[in-house]
Amino acid sequence: MKKLQLEICCGTSCFMLGADKLLNIENDMPTELRGKVEIRALPCLELCNDSKLGGAPYVKLNGEIIEKATCEKIFDRMRELLDASPL
Amino acid sequence: MNHDFFVEMESFQFTKTGQAACGDDIQMEVLKNENRYLAVLSDGLGSGVKAHVLANMTTTMALRFLRSNMDMLQSIETIMDSLPVCEVRKISYATFSMVDIRLGGITRIVEMGNPQYIQLRGDEEVPPISHKTVTSSHWPDRQVECYEIKLELGDRLIICSDGVTQSGLGEGSAYKFGWCRSGELAFAQEAIRQKADISSYALARTISYKALNISKNVCKDDISCLVIYLRTPRVMRVLTGPPYYKENDAEFAAQASLGEEHTLVCGGTTANIIERAVQKKVQIDLASLKAGASLPPAGRIPGVALVTEGILTLTRVCRALEDHEPLDTLPAPARAIIDMMMQHDRIEFIVGTKVNEAHQDPTLPQDLELRRGMIKRISTALNSLYRKETKVNYY
């Protein structure tokens, strides 16, 4: 199976609301998750204007949106996905 | 004005190690209506604040006299009469070089006590000719060298203080007499051979850094280098903000046509519009990602543009330009933008006027200024403080 795909938004709203703290995520990653994800930074995921969503910062993990993203939230979801289908 | 000419005047300085102020001063001015470009470099005797005041007095007076077309000898006498005189050496306390370029006409250069100017056509030197030495009856032992030269498109003038030509003096065999004008000339020629269109901004910097390097990175005398380059204007385009009407996206994106070195895209949504139009993805270097950075990282659309976040980055750039903040103290994306701007002569802003609703969100920790106003400020600063030609188009 392919590595997980993580896209971090670096747009204005996301950055101001906490994406700056996600930029080091690769180094902060718990050992069991290392090497299992491919990380990309993107200019704006164009979710910030969508009032139906829960709020920035946004990231996408394998295409699925994580709202108000924090490193912990992302790690949790990575674990779930990896448990469901291990690499 | 002939719009195919741009006179790029840029300078760089190092202050003598341990001094609070640079004892050299450089001033430049563009007289658009007369098609004239003026520059003065002065070196105040000694160093530090006192030297700086003397040098600054000199450049200010010289520029005023140049501007008003006052007779050369008379101007020089007035300057020398007003400067204090050194008790021991009985010479006035500052040396200077003055340049008066008339596009399509004659360029006059006047030097008193400063190293002789260098004129380059491509990498070839055009040796100083049509030279006249005048002495003032007030100051019989001071000689003033006057030149009348013709500048052509592609020519460069290099003027410096003796901190450049004398760098390395006494540093052992290689530079017994210092770097000298000949060393500086050869270095500049090599720099041009390496990069034929090197900007004045870059050339003034490399020459100054080399001079510093020759004196083992200790600045023993103030180093100042002024470079003037007559070139076809280098145009840079800044695209920022989505157009007000979505139908105009394609036309807007088509402006990103000058190549990566000359195009800047500011803003996430804008980047997405360009991405779609050119069918290439933005690449953000993961190594540039740092937690706690004050600005979002810059990226690139290969071959097309440098890409940065929008309003936070522009706000930072604006402040740095207005306050003349040193480049190396700025966050990387702001530094990259200013560096790009300084390498260009004419800067065109293509501004989409759609307001990003998300930026009006009251939960954001900081009020975001509107893009239009910010661009206006940047454009004004570039124009009035950095002699750039600017143009703003709205979409």
Ligand code: FES
């Ligand atoms: S800024 Fe992150 S989705 Fe727009």
